[in-house]
Amino acid sequence: MTEKGSILVKSKLIALSRYVSPAMLAALGVLFITIIALFVPPYIGMADNGDYFRILYSNGLYFNMPNYDSYYLGYFIKEYGIFQHFNENGATLFSSQSYFIRLSIWLNELFYHDQLYDIRFQTIIFIVLYTIAIYLFVESLTWKIPRKYGYPIALIAIFLFADTAYTAFFNSFFSESIVWTMLIYVFAAGLLLYRNRYNDYVLMAIFFVSALLLTTSKQQNAPVGVILAVTGLVLIFVRKERAYRIGMSAILVALFLAGVGTYVLIPKEFVNINQYHAMTRGVLMESEDPEATLKAFGIDKQYAVLNKSIYYEPYTTVDVDSKILEDHFYSKYGFGSILAYYITNPGQAFKMLDIAAKHAFTIRPPAMGNYEKSAGKEFAAQTSFFSVYSKIKHALAPKTFGFIVLWVIIIIGLYMPSFIKAVKDKHMRHIQRLPLILGIMLLGLSGILVSIIGAGDADLSKHEFLFTAAFDLVTFVAIADAIRGYLWRSDQDIIVQ
Template sequence: MRRRWLSQVFSWEGLTIAAAAAVLIIQLFIPPLIGLADNGDFERVMRTSGLDYDPNALTHRDRFFGYMSRWFALVPFGHGAYVSTQLPIIWLARGMAVLFGSQALLDVRYVAGIYTALLLAACFLLLRSAGQALSRAAAVLLGILLVLVFTDVGYAAYFNSLYGEPASLMFLLLTLALALRFAHREGRTPGGLLFVAAAGLLLVGAKVQNAPIGLVLALLLLRLGRLQASRSSTAAGGLSTDVDRALPVRRMKGIRHGCGSRLAAACAGVLALMSAGIFLLDAKEIRVINLYQSVFTGILKDSPLPERDLEQLGLDARYTVLAGTDYFQSGTAIPQRDPDLTHALLSNISVFKVASFYATHPQHLLDKLNKSAQAGKVSRPGYLGNYERGAGKEYGAITPSFDWWSGAKQRWLPGSFAVQASFFGLWLAGWGLERLRAKGKAAAAQLDVLLVIPAVAVLQFVVPFLGSGEADLSKHLFLFTVCLDLMLITAAVWGVHRLVRRVRPAVPSGWLP
């Protein structure tokens, strides 16, 4: 047993995870700490999590935009209306702080520790699956790229914060890893499907803008449900994967093949209902903010004819003075919280009307597509500082360290929508070629799992400007950036694997992690 444990620790997967852990520890846990300053989003999480601002951060300047928040006061749980699957992570961090002796303050590094553990677990699952499908060179490249990309400060800085973006990242990676594991010949069990569905539910519930992803994941579950629900070893009473062993349900002989399909349909239905519920039950206050941003920070921003646009949207032309303004901006000609404006937005504007407007105004649409392509290259909001107050750094300082991936993308990746759309087309063409070559149900299912990545990317590319205009665009495109990076990783790994197969045809078939 000890020898087996040591062999796993010193395996390629173990060493890769250790390297990722080391980089994250240096950034997140050893001073000067790297994090991300609050832009005002933390409060809705704090109200529901029994947290308040650091009592030593007394001024607006101390709390927002310039310095990361390391400490949060522990207070009685409030009555916040914010609902998110991110909240259990914050509650767990709060409980850990109390358990280890802090009755007054939460160190945000407890939150970072949970995110770090989730990231390492997801990467380990991906690497273990890749070892059974990739050539050695391609598997090594996958490990290097996972470390290079997801320990980059553009992602890691979010861990030391209360933003919902890192929860979305973790749950997406876990959903993909578990789905790929399930699709492999060792993972076709109802238990594995439940883990995929659970990870998908966590992803959909992490942020309101993730709601449309539920429809994609519902289709994925239906696809996975078509796989054989049990194997011959199941009939013999065996357990085939570590994930299965963790499920507290005894697998029994004679599970009918239709079981997997029915379970998948049930899980898909729950995901679809959850997506609809998140969209329909969005708090009125947040809905008004998003409608304002989608019109005045989106459609009317840089519009040559704002009066005409307002007329076509069914709004009074007097609101032209608000074109290009942000909901949280002070000193506007008409207050953003004006009751007449709020009523006009709720009565006349919806995300579907905004989408229809862009569909019939191609110049407006192309402008937003190009701005989104530029903003979505990297996930580092340039207006939010990375250091805590007292670290000896100036207000709003951005760390130049650990930006090996985001820095390279910022310099070399084109910010043109046409170029990025061309890359998506080439990726999908490569996917289609591999799908035609796929041999066996498992290889085909793994390929279908990877199709989730561009599907989520497309949704997360258009949802931000439809739902919130250009407000905080780079941050709202976070999950698009994740998917773009995953597509770059899979393209590179696929290329190396295919090259190795030309030289050594005996390597494993398939190229998927």
């Protein structure tokens, strides 16, 4: 580039920086692309895989399309009916997702219709929250750094966060929209605390609310509250004030209890479904001697006939909900005993982990279509609009558990020098960066472990969403820190409290 051209670029960056920060650029870029994807025809969303009923009916919505079943997996549907009278459907599960659905119904009735529900009112809520989350996340990485580093980070953020593999979930009733958005808030709040940006008490509140919504968004996320409570202990010592330390301690205890409570409140119906798959699509599937494996659990060897079967098969050897299975199959094992089995059989465990790794880098579930039937696309067609990142990730990521372990080791190694220095300096605000990143990675790994221990290989690409989300966020932070030169050292502009 010539000197004249360099001066011109520099002057434009200076002019841009007066009005648009890197964080604002990232947020506006993601907002603009997401609005085009979700609100401009042909509308992009997610087809129902059969799970919507679990959350719809108990929140006052119902399927008002006569042939709705024929749309399963194939077509996105944006309109539903609103119950006008008594709703006899109780909640089949507890989820923070219900709060967002009920708020969107209220907005729908206020601005659109009291009998016909448009899912895009929920989408508006998520887009607003998402835009703010992107702003805070990018701000935590670009605050007080030269614009020549900040804007490239913002452009990378747009490339990642505007990908429709993620944003299409907003036009659906899948809880992944909450998982993705709230995970960003949790990470952003922690990083902003680390950099001493904004009020610590406000960030503490954001951390708590987003972590609570994340933990309670789906039963699979029960470990989230426990992990954040443990890895977040260092947050207690960020400030010396007694009020802050008591408040943060109370938050961590609440998150721990929320994690335990989420696990306890899993409905019996879902326990049986997952437990069935944990054995038939997990333990038995990779066993060289299924009958001997069953014996290790105290289960009659005749149940080996269930090997590789799924709970929803129309014609089965035995009724999956029968008292026979309850007494002689389900009652013989649980999460703890399966975990113990895998620990004592590491070869089989690594086979399952490698199976899980094959799906761990897929953001968009391959089975669900993205278009309305009226768009004229073929059944289960998926959009390619602004999907470059997700396609590259799916195609090029090494799909082995060994790569995941290597990724964890590299990330920890990169941040360890600054952590050791912070410990030596006794600088608690600096110390918390590595535990925070480690906590996010553990959340992702819990998504893999809970999936294979709790449900075998059943619907892995969707069950492992928490890992693929955590992988992207941690990797993005590492890239941003490399660009701004803070991988091996802590930020020097932090004000000590």
